[in-house]
Amino acid sequence: MDFSNIDRILDKYDRSPSGIIRILQDVQAELNYLPRDVLKYIASSLSVPLSHVYRIATFYNAFSLVPKGKHMISVCLGTACHVRGAPKVLEKIERELGISPGETTEDLEFSLETVNCLGACALGPIVVVDGEYNGEMNVSKVDELLKKIKQGGEINE
Amino acid sequence: MSKFLSKQDLEEYRKKIINSRDPNKIIIALCGDTGCQAYGANKIADAFRKEIKAKNLQDRVELKITGCHGFCERGPLIVIYPKKIFYQKVSEKDVSEIISESVVNDNVIERLLYVHPETKEPIVKEDEVPFYNRQQKIISGMNSVIDPTNIDDYIAIGGYSALEKALFDMDPDSIIEEVKKANLRGRGGGGFPTGVKWESCKNAPGDIHYVICNADEGDPGAYMDRSLLEGNPHSVLEGMMIGAYAIGSSEGYVYVRNEYPLAVENVNIAIKQAREYGLLGENILGTDFSFDIKVTRGGGAFVCGESTALMASIEGLWGEPRAKHIHTVVSGLYNKPTNLNNVETWANVPLIINKGADWYSKIGTENSKGTKIFSLVGKVNNTGLVEVPMGITLREIIFDIGGGIPNGKKFKAVQTGGPSGGCIPEEYLDTPVDFDRLTELGSMMGSGGMIVMDESTCMVDVARYFLNFLKDESCGKCTTCREGIKRMYEILTDITEGRGKEGDIELLEELGWVVANASLCGLGQTAPNPVLSTIRYFRDEYEAHIKEKRCPAKVCKALIRYEIDQEKCTGCGRCRINCPVEAISGEKKKPHIIDQEKCIKCGICHEVCKFDAVNII
Numbered sequence: 001m002d003f004s005n006i007d008r009i010l011d012k013y014d015r016s017p018s019g020i021i022r023i024l025q026d027v028q029a030e031l032n033y034l035p036r037d038v039l040k041y042i043a044s045s046l047s048v049p050l051s052h053v054y055r056i057a058t059f060y061n062a063f064s065l066v067p068k069g070k071h072m073i074s075v076c077l078g079t080a081c082h083v084r085g086a087p088k089v090l091e092k093i094e095r096e097l098g099i100s101p102g103e104t105t106e107d108l109e110f111s112l113e114t115v116n117c118l119g120a121c122a123l124g125p126i127v128v129v130d131g132e133y134n135g136e137m138n139v140s141k142v143d144e145l146l147k148k149i150k151q152g153g154e155i156n157e
Numbered sequence: 158m159s160k161f162l163s164k165q166d167l168e169e170y171r172k173k174i175i176n177s178r179d180p181n182k183i184i185i186a187l188c189g190d191t192g193c194q195a196y197g198a199n200k201i202a203d204a205f206r207k208e209i210k211a212k213n214l215q216d217r218v219e220l221k222i223t224g225c226h227g228f229c230e231r232g233p234l235i236v237i238y239p240k241k242i243f244y245q246k247v248s249e250k251d252v253s254e255i256i257s258e259s260v261v262n263d264n265v266i267e268r269l270l271y272v273h274p275e276t277k278e279p280i281v282k283e284d285e286v287p288f289y290n291r292q293q294k295i296i297s298g299m300n301s302v303i304d305p306t307n308i309d310d311y312i313a314i315g316g317y318s319a320l321e322k323a324l325f326d327m328d329p330d331s332i333i334e335e336v337k338k339a340n341l342r343g344r345g346g347g348g349f350p351t352g353v354k355w356e357s358c359k360n361a362p363g364d365i366h367y368v369i370c371n372a373d374e375g376d377p378g379a380y381m382d383r384s385l386l387e388g389n390p391h392s393v394l395e396g397m398m399i400g401a402y403a404i405g406s407s408e409g410y411v412y413v414r415n416e417y418p419l420a421v422e423n424v425n426i427a428i429k430q431a432r433e434y435g436l437l438g439e440n441i442l443g444t445d446f447s448f449d450i451k452v453t454r455g456g457g458a459f460v461c462g463e464s465t466a467l468m469a470s471i472e473g474l475w476g477e478p479r480a481k482h483i484h485t486v487v488s489g490l491y492n493k494p495t496n497l498n499n500v501e502t503w504a505n506v507p508l509i510i511n512k513g514a515d516w517y518s519k520i521g522t523e524n525s526k527g528t529k530i531f532s533l534v535g536k537v538n539n540t541g542l543v544e545v546p547m548g549i550t551l552r553e554i555i556f557d558i559g560g561g562i563p564n565g566k567k568f569k570a571v572q573t574g575g576p577s578g579g580c581i582p583e584e585y586l587d588t589p590v591d592f593d594r595l596t597e598l599g600s601m602m603g604s605g606g607m608i609v610m611d612e613s614t615c616m617v618d619v620a621r622y623f624l625n626f627l628k629d630e631s632c633g634k635c636t637t638c639r640e641g642i643k644r645m646y647e648i649l650t651d652i653t654e655g656r657g658k659e660g661d662i663e664l665l666e667e668l669g670w671v672v673a674n675a676s677l678c679g680l681g682q683t684a685p686n687p688v689l690s691t692i693r694y695f696r697d698e699y700e701a702h703i704k705e706k707r708c709p710a711k712v713c714k715a716l717i718r719y720e721i722d723q724e725k726c727t728g729c730g731r732c733r734i735n736c737p738v739e740a741i742s743g744e745k746k747k748p749h750i751i752d753q754e755k756c757i758k759c760g761i762c763h764e765v766c767k768f769d770a771v772n773i774i
Contacts, residue, residue, distance in 0.1 A: 016473075017473055018471075018472050018473035019473060020473040021453075021454075021456050021470065021473055022453070022454070024456075025415075025454060025456070055475055056456075056473075056474070056475055059456070059458065059475040059476065059632075060455075060456025060457050060458050060475075060476075061456065061457030061458060062415050062455075062456045062457040063456065077377070078377035078378050079377045079378035079534070079535065079572065079575075079606070079608045079619075079622070079623075080377075080378045080534035080535045080540075080608055082377075082619075082622050083535050083536060083608065083610055083614050083619070084535070084536070085760075088759065088760050091759060092737075092759065092761075095737060095759075115416060116375070116377045116459070116626060117375075117376070117377035117378055117379070117380070117416075118191070118416060119191055119192070119374075119379075119380030119383045119384075119416075119417065119532075120191050120192040120195045120229070120380075121192075121229070121378055121380065121532065121534035121535075121540055122192055122229035122230045122232065122534070122540035122541060123192065123195050123196070123229075124534070126195070133191075133194070133195030135195055135196065138764055139759065139760065139761045139764055140735065140761065140764060140765055
């Protein structure tokens with residue numbers, strides 16, 4: 001495996017162990033997840049035990065040890081969204097995609113996650129797809145949304 | 158841009174900016190906060206830019222993308238200065254009309270005005286809208302006037318003059334005295350007196366002292382810190398600079414929540430600009446004071462809002478809190494004296510220095526001074542950010558400013574203080590809001606989340622929701638928190654799923670007491686609050702679930718069923734087509750029925766029915 005891009009990120013933070021969270025964030029942003037070999041490489045580069053890197057990678061929600069899908073669907077389960085019916089929206093998406101939060105569809109098309117408040121409560125319930133906010137969601141809007149993502153994907157290709 | 162080397166440099170520059178600006182130039186202030194962006198503010202901004210260029214109006218009008226104006230419910234929002242014309246729910250297609258009517262001509266577009274809900278009269282000016290005119294926006298008010306990515310805007314409204322005053326007219330001790338006299342209390346939830354904290358940190362031995370801005374706003378339903386950091390980042394930085402000077406610190410950190418990309422972007426831009434102007438770095442304004450700030454992004458862990466966990470996270474460790482036998486002001490980040498304050502607390506500082514403690518302490522109640530920004534969300538008509546003086550009642554916030562409950566439903570409770578807070582019922586709506594009164598009611602101020610609930614909210618479900626959140630966010634260090642919250646969650650799940658039994662409420666109370674008393678940090682110590690406060694005020698609702706297997710709010714799935722009203726059903730078939738499990742049958746134009754065996758209670762039929770014929774029983 002080529003680690004040149006990882007080296008670049010490590011250098012950005014002076015290969016300092018205290019920069020490890022920022023290093024992992026950048027790696028996650030670049031590779032979409034934290035592959036095992038990369039974690040090993042980071043551990044040896046920073047001269048810290050692999051268990052230390054692994055502990056950080058599993059403590060924070062921002063990190064994933066498995067590849068994420070092409071499209072990231074985040075359902076906000078903040079309190080405002082919750083009282084406005086977000087759980088029903090989540091259930092509908094789970095049913096449609098056949099996956100639970102934290103999982104990715106087999107074809108690597110969709111990953112589903114939940115977040116605890118995005119701070120756009122006036123629009124709740126909110127579903128964010130690939131960084132784009134979809135406000136005032138309800139179960140009937142989910143079909144439309146998924147169709148839009150699938151079509152969008154085809155057009156882009 | 159050359160750096161300011163003295164107070165005079167900054168003052169002359171300020172004059173230069175003010176003089177170069179035409180006070181009669183029309184400014185279209187478009188809210189570009191995360192919320193309004195989600196409504197499509199970016200597209201509107203592009204449309205304005207195109208239209209202004211096409212009509213060659215660059216000299217007459219300027220588009221300003223600002224931070225949050227507050228009235229999120231009505232976004233996207235624009236205010237046209239100097240007349241302060243307030244347009245709400247603006248869309249791309251309105252842009253050309255706004256330019257031709259309200260910029261080229263002097264007309265108001267009535268369709269885009271806010272209509273007073275009672276008098277039905279359209280309101281032209283922003284400050285006459287009932288949502289705004291009862292607020293006192295001393296901290297958040299500048300959000301709608303300045304472009305947060307342009308330091309000149311901040312300087313033009315008097316920005317960094319408090320820093321000047323602190324550096325040239327005051328000394329560290331008199332700054333601390335002023336903050337103490339103003340009785341500023343921590344806005345992050347604890348309510349600890351800020352000046353006392355600064356003094357302890359200043360007096361702590363050590364050559365290096367740190368200051369930190371806690372922007373790890375994790376409470377779901379609270380976003381005032383995000384909006385300040387996005388909308389007026391320099392006010393936060395200026396507060397930190399003054400604090401650092403008073404404490405004797407040369408290094409600061411802003412720890413921002415990972416879920417707030419725009420806040421990270423704007424605060425980074427602000428720091429870069431402040432460095433370019435010599436307001437951060439070596440020998441600020443030609444004095445001996447040197448200070449710089451770094452930004453650290455969180456990793457998505459709620460517990461990192463706790464001071465010791467946050468500091469561990471900055472050090473590159475997992476965010477586990479430690480016991481505070483030795484306070485962080487003595488031994489915090491890298492075991493050095495560290496002063497941590499929340500975003501809103503820092504933003505209060507320049508104001509106190511500029512206007513003085515006497516002015517500041519006139520606002521608020523005896524022991525809670527100043528204003529507080531709340532995010533008013535949930536089942537309320539006017540969702541948004543409101544800044545009110547301490548001591549205002551919950552009723553004024555929810556009904557006068559918030560416009561009451563939508564769809565004619567009845568108010569049930571308001572949840573304050575996030576997952577650490579509690580639910581306050583209607584009988585206490587006239588309570589003045591301050592740190593101490595909310596604590597007396599079994600809730601807390603917290604960071605300022607205010608989630609309104611109506612009669613269709615189940616309080617047991619809400620308690621379960623918060624415990625589900627806390628169970629996931631517990632770092633796992635203390636057994637009582639790690640296991641206790643989980644067991645409480647399981648009991649609540651049993652109750653909401655019809656398996657509740659006699660003694661469950663008492664067991665929850667007992668467990669809650671243990672979790673609160675035997676956990677190390679604030680997360681565990683306050684985790685039982687949502688449960689204990691709902692038991693305290695809504696015990697009958699728990700009992701209905703347990704004894705009668707009934708959910709009075711008709712939320713808990715296992716205790717409800719959907720039925721079609723045979724009288725109201727027109728047989729349109731909408732529910733039948735939308736049902737994901739084919740549980741609904743019926744002939745066209747004849748009343749339909751739901752097969753209870755097949756029904757998964759997803760609620761789609763209830764949602765899609767246009768004749769209100771699907772009842773929840």
